[in-house]
Amino acid sequence: MGCMTSLQILEPEVDVSCCAPSGKPALSAKEAQQRALVFKALADPNRLRLLSIVKAGQSGEACVCDLTEPLDLGQPTVSHHLKILVDAGLLNREKRGTWAYYSLVPGALDEAAGLLATL
Amino acid sequence: MGCMTSLQILEPEVDVSCCAPSGKPALSAKEAQQRALVFKALADPNRLRLLSIVKAGQSGEACVCDLTEPLDLGQPTVSHHLKILVDAGLLNREKRGTWAYYSLVPGALDEAAGLLATL
DNA sequence: TTCATATATCGACGTCTATCGATTTAGTAA
DNA sequence: TTACTAAATCGATAGACGTCGATATATGAA
Numbered sequence: 001m002g003c004m005t006s007l008q009i010l011e012p013e014v015d016v017s018c019c020a021p022s023g024k025p026a027l028s029a030k031e032a033q034q035r036a037l038v039f040k041a042l043a044d045p046n047r048l049r050l051l052s053i054v055k056a057g058q059s060g061e062a063c064v065c066d067l068t069e070p071l072d073l074g075q076p077t078v079s080h081h082l083k084i085l086v087d088a089g090l091l092n093r094e095k096r097g098t099w100a101y102y103s104l105v106p107g108a109l110d111e112a113a114g115l116l117a118t119l
Numbered sequence: 120m121g122c123m124t125s126l127q128i129l130e131p132e133v134d135v136s137c138c139a140p141s142g143k144p145a146l147s148a149k150e151a152q153q154r155a156l157v158f159k160a161l162a163d164p165n166r167l168r169l170l171s172i173v174k175a176g177q178s179g180e181a182c183v184c185d186l187t188e189p190l191d192l193g194q195p196t197v198s199h200h201l202k203i204l205v206d207a208g209l210l211n212r213e214k215r216g217t218w219a220y221y222s223l224v225p226g227a228l229d230e231a232a233g234l235l236a237t238l
Numbered sequence: 239t240t241c242a243t244a245t246a247t248c249g250a251c252g253t254c255t256a257t258c259g260a261t262t263t264a265g266t267a268a
Numbered sequence: 269t270t271a272c273t274a275a276a277t278c279g280a281t282a283g284a285c286g287t288c289g290a291t292a293t294a295t296g297a298a
Contacts, residue, residue: 026175029168039158043158045155051238064245076246076288076289113233116232217275
């Protein structure tokens, strides 16, 4: 026994229509890759802290200069992490004058959480 | 203006008692590191597919030999990914005979989703 | 214009990680 | 015992990633 249960994977050319308890087939390679991008962005402690600090701030936003000190990282490094979070769709960037203000994209974290619920 | 809002970070010796809209201070470095471990485990497309396949299986479990083919990866590589998922607390491993059966840890994915909601 | 500041980008370095083939460990059956 | 199989572990390698210092870009002030 074992090793003979054929599990269905969703690929463009494969037709699936059965045998899943949740009714949904497993993730395709493409879908998994896209979701992994979001979790990659979340997979660094300093980026989690950046999100947390932005969220905890009473104004709902923070500029780079507010973030380098609490993280004890250089300004280029913080900028780099912020870019990754923006690219992942988790943070918004708004430039006002010399400063760049970062804020949470509304609902983005909930959406990320939803990616886990719908695995 | 800008650059003068002092954001509170939770560190063991720092006493915090004010100024957060959600009432919670930002993540400490230690907390962020722990949470990042979970997201690191989720930050690989093949591991997401492993979780998905295990979840989609009607038996709720799968052995390594069921997983190598759909992922198109070698057996050692799949074993390696499964270990990471087990270490992250997302999968259970139960050995029966020659086979090792992996199943979702109940509630683990919801807990991971909760880590995002409580950032 | 020149100067100062805030941020982004570049280049390099060291570390981590995903993958593989080869080997080892464990269980089952003869 | 031997033989076979499933899975884990080992060792190596290529690529990705986090961090830094140096530099570039951009905005505002003098």
